[in-house]
Amino acid sequence: MEELEAELAQLSGKLELARESLKRLRITRETVTEVLAEMEPEMPVVAVDAGPPRSGERVVSAYAGAERRVIGVLTVPNWQPGMMxxxxxxxxxxxxxxxxxxxxxxxxxxxxxxxxxxxxxxxxxxxxxxxxxxxxxxxxxxxxxxxxxxxxxxxxxxxxxxx
Missing domain, CATH: 1.10.10.10 (Winged helix-like DNA-binding domain superfamily/Winged helix DNA-binding domain)
Incomplete structure (x- = not known):
């Protein structure tokens, strides 16, 4: 019984660390999303489509008004005909x-x-x-x-x- 209680205490500690890490990641993602939403229009933002947004997640418009969840930013776009x-x-x-x-x-x-x-x-x-x-x-x-x-x-x- 004592071994199980010790293991439970250890797992509870790990769970708390994982929750804290997840909380920091959520705050970071919200901050990045806000910064990207406020970016200058001259800077191209290419968002990777990650499917429908999860609850509480903001959606940011990218090229041509397409709404997608922002996962990463492509600062150097792939060259396409007509691009300068x-x-x-x-x-x-x-x-x-x-x-x-x-x-x-x-x-x-x-x-x-x-x-x-x-x-x-x-x-x-x-x-x-x-x-x-x-x-x-x-x-x-x-x-x-x-x-x-x-x-x-x-x-x-x-x-x-x-x-």
């Missing part, structure tokens, strides 16, 4: 413009000083991560490992902004 770099966050837009202005494929360490960052390893790696994200989303191509160029299908480099 001005829909990208400024750091990504600067990178696309530098790549577009380059006479050929360019390396991350060449891009970093052109976007106003010091040529430090951390800044180069951060820029490389942004370049990879731009490739994943169709804005740029990686011609060879570490060489970045405009995507032939993207208007990011062939549109009016990039000549």
């Amino acid at each position: 770099p001005d829909v990208l966050p400024s750091a990504y837009r600067d990178i696309v413009e530098v790549v577009a202005d380059a006479p050929g494929p360019i390396r991350a360490k060449q891009i970093v000083p052109r976007i106003g960052l010091p040529a430090e390893t951390g800044k180069i790696e951060g820029t490389r991560a942004k370049l990879k994200r731009l490739v994943e989303r169709g804005w740029l191509d990686e011609e060879a490992p570490g060489l970045w160029a405009c995507s032939p299908s993207s208007t990011a480099c062939s549109g009016s902004c990039c000549g």
